Amino acid sequence: MLILPKSDIAPSDITPQEVYQERRQFLGMAGGLALAAALGGLSTSAAANTRQKFSGVISSKFGADEKPTPYKDVTGYNNFYEFGTSKSDPADFSETLRPRPWTVSIEGEVKKPKRIAIEDLYKLAPLEERIYRMRCVEGWSMVIPWVGFPLADLIKWAEPTGNAKYVEFFTLNDQQQMPGQRSNVLDWPYNEGLRMDEAMNPLTLMAVGLYGEQMPNQNGAPIRLVTPWKYGFKGIKSIVRIKFTEQMPVSSWMKANIHEYGFYSNVNPDVDHPRWSQATERRIGTGFFQKRQKTLMFNGYAEQVAQMYSGMDLRKNF
Ligand SMILES: Nc1nc2c(c(=O)[nH]1)N[C@H]1C(S)=C(S)[C@@H](COP(=O)(O)O)O[C@H]1N2
Ligand SMILES: [Mo]
Numbered sequence: 276m277l278i279l280p281k282s283d284i285a286p287s288d289i290t291p292q293e294v295y296q297e298r299r300q301f302l303g304m305a306g307g308l309a310l311a312a313a314l315g316g317l318s319t320s321a322a323a324n325t326r327q328k329f330s331g332v333i334s335s336k337f338g339a340d341e342k343p344t345p346y347k348d349v350t351g352y353n354n355f356y357e358f359g360t361s362k363s364d365p366a367d368f369s370e371t372l373r374p375r376p377w378t379v380s381i382e383g384e385v386k387k388p389k390r391i392a393i394e395d396l397y398k399l400a401p402l403e404e405r406i407y408r409m410r411c412v413e414g415w416s417m418v419i420p421w422v423g424f425p426l427a428d429l430i431k432w433a434e435p436t437g438n439a440k441y442v443e444f445f446t447l448n449d450q451q452q453m454p455g456q457r458s459n460v461l462d463w464p465y466n467e468g469l470r471m472d473e474a475m476n477p478l479t480l481m482a483v484g485l486y487g488e489q490m491p492n493q494n495g496a497p498i499r500l501v502t503p504w505k506y507g508f509k510g511i512k513s514i515v516r517i518k519f520t521e522q523m524p525v526s527s528w529m530k531a532n533i534h535e536y537g538f539y540s541n542v543n544p545d546v547d548h549p550r551w552s553q554a555t556e557r558r559i560g561t562g563f564f565q566k567r568q569k570t571l572m573f574n575g576y577a578e579q580v581a582q583m584y585s586g587m588d589l590r591k592n593f
Pocket of ligand 1: 354410465494495512
């Protein structure tokens with residue numbers, strides 16, 4: 276189901292066409308951001324092509340000791356099927372998304388259903404910068420300096436009942452804003468889920484920006500999930516609904532192909548995807564001659580997350 280550019284499966288490195296394309300995407304993006312800023316009602320003092328910086332973001336102890344992937348790659352090489360299935364589509368076409376006004380509804384197993392506006396989500400907890408390694412199931416990776424706050428803080432505020440064992444997330448469902456939803460490549464709206472302990476883990480982030488700035492549309496404006504020990508598709512973008520459930524959610528990717536995409540989706544170099552190896556990865560933006568590197572168990576975050584899966588067969592629970 277996942278549409279794979281050949282270069283991501285083959286152990287070959289970045290091609291000249293890709294380098295050229297990424298540059299083209301970056302040039303194309305500035306206008307899109309300006310338009311998004313206008314539509315989104317961001318500060319009117321912002322001149323064309325300026326991006327909105329957060330103030331007072333605190334740096335945190337969570338930071339990969341690796342160099343962040345260049346901004347142009349983080350915002351020009353994306354998966355966001357609501358805008359098309361090629362890597363350049365989200366940067367090229369996501370200006371139709373309007374990240375303001377935006378509210379997230381909280382429902383299911385909670386004391387009282389609520390709605391919260393994005394501006395109030397910003398105030399729920401101090402915004403932190405967290406530099407995380409990100410690994411896509413397709414075999415490429417990036418290092419991204421996110422801005423966000425722990426999902427745990429949102430969950431405490433939401434007051435789930437004792438029956439809540441899972442958290443389910445839903446992306447906006449709107450063909451006007453997300454023209455890719457006219458195709459049936461996935462079951463819309465895109466949904467994902469976490470077990471409650473995974474959701475409460477201190478690594479789990481609700482990201483509202485990157486590189487110190489408000490989230491670009493193509494990366495999931497205005498708010499998305501980030502779970503750096505799981506494959507990238509867990510990181511559901513442009514969230515409008517969060518539902519606490521007793522039953523394990525069935526995600527869009529599980530519905531698309533249950534043999535290839537499980538609920539846990541933990542990065543695991545020892546468990547291959549049915550159609551390709553997961554042992555190595557291609558780090559985006561590190562240059563033409565860069566070799567593929569070894570993928571680490573839980574994407575290198577085993578110390579923080581491995582205990583949640585002790586006693587589980589990770590071949591069965593993939
Ligand atoms: N709603 C939605 N969320 C999504 C996707 C998507 O297609 N739609 N793609 C996922 C995949 S496969 C990856 S790798 C990450 C990519 O996030 P990035 O573009 O910010 O790097 O977003 C994830 N979240
Ligand atoms: Mo991905």
